[in-house]
Amino acid sequence: MGICGLGTVASGLVNIINRQSALLRDRADADLRLVHIGARRDNPVCDISPYRVSRDIFQVVDDPEVDIVIELIGGTTAAKELVERALHQGKHVITANKALIAEHGNALFALAESKGLALRFEAAVAGGIPIVKTLREGLAGNQIEGITGIINGTGNYILSEMASAGRSFDEVLKEAQALGYAEADPTFDIDGTDAAQKLVILASIAFGIPLAIDAPFKEGIDRVGADDLEYAQELGYRIKHLGIARIAGEKIDLRVHPTLIPEQKSIASIDGVLNAVQLEGDAVGEVLMTGAGAGAGPTASAVCADLIDLARSLGAGQNCAIPALGVPLAKLQARELLPREAVTTPWYLRIIASDKAGVMAEITQLLGEEGISIESLIQKAPERGETHVPIIILTDAAAGGAMQNAVLSITALDAIQGDIVALRVEDFEEHGS
Amino acid sequence: MGICGLGTVASGLVNIINRQSALLRDRADADLRLVHIGARRDNPVCDISPYRVSRDIFQVVDDPEVDIVIELIGGTTAAKELVERALHQGKHVITANKALIAEHGNALFALAESKGLALRFEAAVAGGIPIVKTLREGLAGNQIEGITGIINGTGNYILSEMASAGRSFDEVLKEAQALGYAEADPTFDIDGTDAAQKLVILASIAFGIPLAIDAPFKEGIDRVGADDLEYAQELGYRIKHLGIARIAGEKIDLRVHPTLIPEQKSIASIDGVLNAVQLEGDAVGEVLMTGAGAGAGPTASAVCADLIDLARSLGAGQNCAIPALGVPLAKLQARELLPREAVTTPWYLRIIASDKAGVMAEITQLLGEEGISIESLIQKAPERGETHVPIIILTDAAAGGAMQNAVLSITALDAIQGDIVALRVEDFEEHGS
Numbered sequence: 001m002g003i004c005g006l007g008t009v010a011s012g013l014v015n016i017i018n019r020q021s022a023l024l025r026d027r028a029d030a031d032l033r034l035v036h037i038g039a040r041r042d043n044p045v046c047d048i049s050p051y052r053v054s055r056d057i058f059q060v061v062d063d064p065e066v067d068i069v070i071e072l073i074g075g076t077t078a079a080k081e082l083v084e085r086a087l088h089q090g091k092h093v094i095t096a097n098k099a100l101i102a103e104h105g106n107a108l109f110a111l112a113e114s115k116g117l118a119l120r121f122e123a124a125v126a127g128g129i130p131i132v133k134t135l136r137e138g139l140a141g142n143q144i145e146g147i148t149g150i151i152n153g154t155g156n157y158i159l160s161e162m163a164s165a166g167r168s169f170d171e172v173l174k175e176a177q178a179l180g181y182a183e184a185d186p187t188f189d190i191d192g193t194d195a196a197q198k199l200v201i202l203a204s205i206a207f208g209i210p211l212a213i214d215a216p217f218k219e220g221i222d223r224v225g226a227d228d229l230e231y232a233q234e235l236g237y238r239i240k241h242l243g244i245a246r247i248a249g250e251k252i253d254l255r256v257h258p259t260l261i262p263e264q265k266s267i268a269s270i271d272g273v274l275n276a277v278q279l280e281g282d283a284v285g286e287v288l289m290t291g292a293g294a295g296a297g298p299t300a301s302a303v304c305a306d307l308i309d310l311a312r313s314l315g316a317g318q319n320c321a322i323p324a325l326g327v328p329l330a331k332l333q334a335r336e337l338l339p340r341e342a343v344t345t346p347w348y349l350r351i352i353a354s355d356k357a358g359v360m361a362e363i364t365q366l367l368g369e370e371g372i373s374i375e376s377l378i379q380k381a382p383e384r385g386e387t388h389v390p391i392i393i394l395t396d397a398a399a400g401g402a403m404q405n406a407v408l409s410i411t412a413l414d415a416i417q418g419d420i421v422a423l424r425v426e427d428f429e430e431h432g433s
Numbered sequence: 434m435g436i437c438g439l440g441t442v443a444s445g446l447v448n449i450i451n452r453q454s455a456l457l458r459d460r461a462d463a464d465l466r467l468v469h470i471g472a473r474r475d476n477p478v479c480d481i482s483p484y485r486v487s488r489d490i491f492q493v494v495d496d497p498e499v500d501i502v503i504e505l506i507g508g509t510t511a512a513k514e515l516v517e518r519a520l521h522q523g524k525h526v527i528t529a530n531k532a533l534i535a536e537h538g539n540a541l542f543a544l545a546e547s548k549g550l551a552l553r554f555e556a557a558v559a560g561g562i563p564i565v566k567t568l569r570e571g572l573a574g575n576q577i578e579g580i581t582g583i584i585n586g587t588g589n590y591i592l593s594e595m596a597s598a599g600r601s602f603d604e605v606l607k608e609a610q611a612l613g614y615a616e617a618d619p620t621f622d623i624d625g626t627d628a629a630q631k632l633v634i635l636a637s638i639a640f641g642i643p644l645a646i647d648a649p650f651k652e653g654i655d656r657v658g659a660d661d662l663e664y665a666q667e668l669g670y671r672i673k674h675l676g677i678a679r680i681a682g683e684k685i686d687l688r689v690h691p692t693l694i695p696e697q698k699s700i701a702s703i704d705g706v707l708n709a710v711q712l713e714g715d716a717v718g719e720v721l722m723t724g725a726g727a728g729a730g731p732t733a734s735a736v737c738a739d740l741i742d743l744a745r746s747l748g749a750g751q752n753c754a755i756p757a758l759g760v761p762l763a764k765l766q767a768r769e770l771l772p773r774e775a776v777t778t779p780w781y782l783r784i785i786a787s788d789k790a791g792v793m794a795e796i797t798q799l800l801g802e803e804g805i806s807i808e809s810l811i812q813k814a815p816e817r818g819e820t821h822v823p824i825i826i827l828t829d830a831a832a833g834g835a836m837q838n839a840v841l842s843i844t845a846l847d848a849i850q851g852d853i854v855a856l857r858v859e860d861f862e863e864h865g866s
Contacts, residue, residue, distance in 0.1 A: 016574055016716050026641065026760045027573045122571075128717035130571025137570075138555075138563025140460045141449055141737020208459065266723060269699065283449050284561035284734035287724035290699065291717060301717035304574020316754035321745040327459045 001032065001307070002060035004082055005072035006039030009096050009123065011046040012296030013070070013303050018047055024304070028311035036060045045296075061086045068310060070303060071095040080104050087111045087119070092320075094306040096123035096299055102197035105204075105211040109324045118313070118320035120306035125198045126151055126275045128298025129291040130305055135205045135279065136326040142281030144206035146246035148426065151198045153273035153293040154182045154189035155221045155241040159258070160271035163229040163238065169222065181273055181294075192218035192241070192256040199243035202277070203254055205326045206245060209335050212254075216243075217340040219257035228350055228421055231392045232260050235376065237348075238268040242426065246280075253338040260348050260425040341401030346375060346425040349393040351410065352417040355382045359415040360391070366409045367395065370402040388417045394425065434465065434740070435493035437515055438505035439472030439481070442529050442556065445729030446503070446736050447479040457737065461744035469493045478729075494519045501743060503736060504528040513537050520544045520552070525753075527739040529556035529732055535630035538637075538644040542757045551746070551753040553739035558631045559584055559708045561731025562724040563738055568638045568712065569759040575714030577639035579679035581859065584631045586706035586726040587615045587622035588654045588674040592691070593704040596662040596671065602655065614706055614727075625651035625674070625689040632676035635710070636687055638759045639678060642768050645687075649676075650773040652690035661783055661854055664825045665693050668809065670781075671701040675859065679713075686771040693781050693858040774834030779808060779858040782826040784843065785850040788815045792848040793824070799842045800828065803835040821850045827858065 003010050017024065017034050024032050037048050038057030054060060061069055061082060069086040071093060073079050079100045086093050093112070095101065100108070101121045112119035122132045126149070135144065150156050154176055161172040173190075176182035188194040196216045204211045221241045232239045237260040246253045261268040266288050270276040275293025280286055292298035313321055325332065353359045364374060378392040395403075407420050436443050450457065450467050457465050470481050471490030487493060494502055494515060502519040504526060506512050512533045519526050526545070528534065534541070534554045545552035555565045559582070568577065583589050587609055594605040606623075609615035621627040629649045637644045654674045665672045670693040679686045694701040699721055703709040708726025713719055725731035746754055758765065786792045797807060811825040828836075840853050 012716065019715075020576055023576060024574065026764045029756065029761050029764075128714075129720060130567055133566065133571045134563055137742060138566045138738050139734060140741040141457065141734045143453055143456060266699070266702070269702070281561075281734060282452075283445065283730040283737070285725045285728075285731060287562060287722065289720065289722050291720035297716040298718060301572060301574045301714060304716070305571050308573040309570060312754040312756075313749070316746070317750070321749035321754065323462065323745075328462055331459045331462075 001034055001068040001070060002036035002038065002063055002066035003034065003070045003072060004038045004057040004060050005074065006037060006041070006043045006048070007072065007074070008296045009299040009303065010039070010072040011043045012300030013072070014046040014048060015296070016300050016304055024308065028308045028315065030311040030315045032307065032311055035065045036063045057082060058085065061089065061091070066091065068092045068094065068307070070307070071097060076100050076103055080108070083108055083119070084111065087115055087117055090115060090117065092118040092310055094120045094303055094310070096121070096303055098124040098194070098197045098201065102200045102211060102213045105201070110329055112324065113329055116320065118310050119324055120310060121201070122306045123299045123302035125201050126277055127153070127291070127293040127295065128301045129275055129277065129289045129293070130302065131202065131277050131289060132205065133305065134289065135202060136322065139279060139281050139284055139287065140326065142283045144279060144281050146280040147202050147206055147244070147277065148267060149199065149202070149243045149275070149277040150240055150267065150270050151243050151275055151277065151293065152189055152195040152241060153275055154186065155195070156270070156275070157181050157273045159221055159224065159229070159239060159241060162226055163233070164271070166226055166230070168226060190222055191220035195241065195243045195256045199245055199254065199256055203245040203252065204332070207247065207252055207335065208327050208332055209252065210332045215337050216254040216256055218255065221258055223421065224258045224423070225421065227390065228348070228423065231350065231378065232348065234378065235392070235394060236263050237261060237425065238263050239423065240268065244426065248338045251336045251338040253343055255340065255343065258423055260423055262427060265428065341404065342399055344397050344399045346397050346427060347395045347403055348423045348425055349395065350421040351391045351393070352388050353391050354387055354415040354417070355389045356415060362413055362415065363391065363410055367406050370398070370406040372396070372398040372402055372406055434467055434501035434503060435469035435471065435496055435499035436467065436503045436505060437471045437490040437493050438507070439470060439474070439476045440505065440507070441729045442732040442736065443472070443505040444476045444479040445733030446505070447481060448729070449733050449737055451480055457741065461741045461748065463744040463748045465740065465744055468498045469496045490515060491518065494522065494524070499524065501525045501527065501740065503740070504530060509533050509536055516541055516552070517544065520548055520550055523548060523550065525551040525743055527553045527736055527743070529554070529736055531557040531627070531630045531634065535633045535644060535646045538634070543762055545757065546762055549753065551743050552757055553743060554634070555739045556732045556735035558634050559710055560586070560724070560726040560728060561734045562708055562710065562722045562726070563735065564635065564710050564722060565638065566738065567722065568635060569755065572712060572714050572717055572720065573759065575716045577712060577714050579713040580635050580639055580677070580710065581700060582632070582635070582676045582708070582710040583673055583700065583703050584676050584708055584710065584726065585622055585628040585674060586708055587619065588628070589703070589708070590614050590706045592654055592657065592662070592672060592674060595659055596666070597704070599659055599663070601659060623655055624653035628674065628676045628689045632678055632687065632689055635676070636678040636685065637765070640680065640685055640768065641760050641765055642685065643765050648770050649687040649689050651688065654691055656854065657691045657856070658854065660823065661781070661856065664783065664811070665781065667811065668825070668827060669696050670694060670858065671696050672856065673701065677859065681771045684769045684771040686776055688773065688776065691856055693856055695860060698861065774837065775832055777830050777832045779830050779860060780828045780836055781856045781858055782828065783854040784824045784826070785821050786824055787820055787848040787850070788822045789848060795846055795848065796824065796843055800839050803831070803839040805829070805831040805835055805839055
């Protein structure tokens with residue numbers, strides 16, 4: 001096999017291979033040999049002296065001794081070219097590249113399937129948690145009804161720190177960058193793109209639908225203020241940035257956004273850089289998996305799982321028994337997405353209103369006009385010298401469209417200051433579809 | 434395929450097959466056909482009219498149309514004969530029978546391996562949680578260092594109810610029986626046998642050792658009193674009945690007993706009939722899986738996973754790519770077990786002593802003589818009219834042998850009433866080995 005790239009994940013993989021080649025060989029029951037590494041520069045955290053090294057990653061792909069290419073360069077341009085070239089040359093591919101799979105998976109899997117080759121991607125979602133294998137194999141007897149995941153460790157770290165220490169978003173983000181949890185450009189972690197890519201992959205396997213990267217509705221963690229985290233806790237909730245995918249009648253509900261969850265749900269207590277994915281199957285009920293969602297060791301662990309799977313298959317004289325997305329591509333069926341306006345959940349609203357009689361009546365009336373009823377309400381006392389007070393409302397289940405209308409009309413009231421924060425609540429009850 | 438048995442799990446399986454045959458066919462990419470069910474009597478909760486039914490389960494095995502036998506009769510006598518007969522006839526076997534695998538697995542896997550047949554058992558451990566697959570495949574790149582599991586749902590239900598509602602063991606057990614969580618004869622759930630069988634299976638896969646059913650040290654939940662649950666909570670702990678398997682230097686530490694766990698560990702909050710298994714791998718770190726450990730749907734879900742795996746392999750023209758225990762049997766290496774006397778952990782002690790000056794000094798001196806130091810101590814005030822008071826001690830890490838000696842000599846003091854309760858504390862720190 002050959003490895004392309006020598007960043008964090010690749011160095012973790014090389015370290016596993018160096019440390020426990022005998023174990024891997026026993027488990028794969030095959031002579032797994034790393035022969036070639038392609039990397040623009042060396043990485044001081046791992047010893048690559050036993051291996052051939054090229055500065056041009058394509059030399060790894062073209063190496064006739066390499067029959068499994070492990071793509072760990074990231075990005076979607078060179079990586080796509082590299083994976084295509086490997087498949088065209090009849091080589092199996094393992095990748096940790098969520099963006100590549102989410103954006104180009106349909107074409108790449110088709111190419112792999114047409115050639116009877118494996119294209120594996122366990123490491124692309126939730127790091128060390130073997131969630132792809134669990135969905136595709138471990139729960140294959142189930143109609144999967146829902147997936148709820150904390151699948152972006154950086155975002156979860158930021159929200160957890162803000163919630164537990166009452167710190168500001170900017171301050172925690174800077175710290176996360178210093179600790180190496182967040183990239184220098186953290187946009188994709190913060191705006192939900194990273195989580196959306198992972199969710200699309202999971203949804204495809206769970207529901208047998210083609211990868212639909214532009215599909216999910218997404219909102220990032222920057223919509224959540226320290227106040228909201230505090231109010232949510234007062235109400236018995238935690239705010240987590242969730243990826244949610246669920247069957248909604250004939251349609252699929254697919255979305256990524258900050259969400260209030262009841263504090264007694266296990267997933268509400270998953271803090272820090274951990275990832276957690278809750279799967280709901282018609283036979284198995286709820287299964288929750290928790291573990292490290294990123295990092296050299298955990299992600300390399302997932303790459304190794306693919307590698308050993310593949311070696312076991314090859315050893316048994318067979319190319320790839322398990323379809324990449326759980327069913328042969330021809331069996332995937334596109335399904336319409338539930339528009340965000342139709343997605344019905346309870347809501348959390350934070351409204352800053354002037355501290356005058358009659359305002360509350362106006363707000364509740366406007367909600368009522370959209371058919372939205374109030375589950376609970378907190379009005380805070382005004383701070384000294386303030387003329388405005390925060391009003392926190394939990395509503396009963398309401399469709400996104402109705403809530404959007406209500407928020408617009410409430411915002412237009414004279415008594416309202418600034419923007420209204422409206423966050424969905426996931427109480428894990430059915431609210432129709 | 435044919436199913437032997439038509440109890441809870443089998444009826445769950447038939448219901449899955451009846452409900453979603455198209456889904457299973459797509460995922461297996463093969464024409465999975467249930468042709469024959471063997472059962473002494475029908476089961477009203479599932480429709481078996483589409484299938485051939487025999488009152489003699491061996492007719493299922495002998496049916497030439499059956500090439501996968503699903504053993505769901507339980508027990509170890511007829512089940513062993515049945516599985517052997519199926520393998521001798523060249524048929525793959527799937528079983529949910531933990532006792533069969535734990536007690537006769539070595540011989541049965543050898544038979545299956547010699548014939549190139551699959552003998553799968555995902556449903557044997559932790560019900561619907563795909564823990565066997567996760568250990569054997571999903572984390573195959575890791576040296577597994579430890580497993581900590583709540584793997585007996587009945588026992589966990591009883592302890593959870595006792596802890597949350599302050600109810601007595603006998604009362605909760607009766608309720609568990611009425612609810613169908615506990616068998617009419619609940620001995621194996623209560624004395625730890627059921628958990629020990631499951632732990633032996635997990636340890637074998639995790640550490641590459643032969644199945645060693647007589648090996649683990651086991652204690653049941655009947656050693657825990659309602660008082661202990663309460664005192665543990667005061668100290669910031671929960672009491673769970675755990676299966677623990679871990680690498681201890683050259684040896685393996687394997688045990689099943691009630692354990693105090695810090696309340697902030699996720700596994701401490703797994704209540705009711707849920708199962709949870711925490712895996713510690715050198716690359717991945719901690720992975721926790723939680724889900725239903727028993728029941729028709731969850732267990733049948735696990736059987737389906739084996740079935741689809743097998744069908745995918747057969748469809749790819751190959752008998753069994755994945756060794757039953759993760760490595761070929763010849764690669765399994767027996768390892769010595771750490772004797773319980775050498776297993777070193779902190780301890781919880783509940784001592785009923787007469788409320789007199791000097792008693793505490795005697796107790797602490799006897800502990801000191803065994804080199805056991807005290808981490809914290811609570812002495813309760815005497816109840817009205819009582820001359821004896823409970824003393825609760827948390828110790829620092831101490832070997833089982835030293836603690837046994839200390840408990841014997843403290844029990845022999847005049848001031849001590851009745852038996853001392855000594856429970857291990859699992860604080861997930863290293864205490865040497």
